[in-house]
Amino acid sequence: MTEETLSAALEREHRDIDGGIEEYAAQLRTGSADPAPLVRAMAGLRRHIYLEEEFIFPPLREAGMMMPVFVMLREHGELWDAMSDLDDLLTDEAEPATIEEACRELLARLDAHNSKEEPIIYPQADSQLSDDAASRLHDFLADGLMPTGWRCERATR
Numbered sequence: 001m002t003e004e005t006l007s008a009a010l011e012r013e014h015r016d017i018d019g020g021i022e023e024y025a026a027q028l029r030t031g032s033a034d035p036a037p038l039v040r041a042m043a044g045l046r047r048h049i050y051l052e053e054e055f056i057f058p059p060l061r062e063a064g065m066m067m068p069v070f071v072m073l074r075e076h077g078e079l080w081d082a083m084s085d086l087d088d089l090l091t092d093e094a095e096p097a098t099i100e101e102a103c104r105e106l107l108a109r110l111d112a113h114n115s116k117e118e119p120i121i122y123p124q125a126d127s128q129l130s131d132d133a134a135s136r137l138h139d140f141l142a143d144g145l146m147p148t149g150w151r152c153e154r155a156t157r
Contacts, residue, residue: 006141010118014048021038042087053152069121080155
């Protein structure tokens with residue numbers, strides 16, 4: 001059996017993250033929402049941003065993809081800040097409609113981001129990462145943890 005490509009594994013994470021946010025937003029409309037799917041999705045997104053910034057972007061920069069990586073870093077900062085805003089809304093027990101709108105905005109940002117990242121960055125990760133770097137990333141995808149307190153490079157919050 002062949003190992004899943006990095007791009008396939010990373011795209012699967014995108015779908016899982018989106019699914020958790022969508023599940024919680026749908027629950028908000030029913031009036032009975034458990035924040036667990038959203039909390040899991042945001043933890044997954046933070047971990048996903050970590051692995052991209054620590055494992056994928058450095059070798060792609062070295063390969064000359066500085067501008068696409070710069071765009072991804074900027075958008076990661078925006079996503080990180082949007083998650084911080086959502087955290088605040090949950091902590092403050094904001095109105096469900098307000099939280100749902102913030103979820104929808106986060107999903108729209110993710111859609112715009114992923115529509116660039118998946119066709120541009122991920123195929124390069126498959127072809128540009130050394131065998132050792134790809135192996136380390138596969139291992140991290142399986143069970144790696146983001147270091148406590150880590151923040152993405154462009155986050156303002």
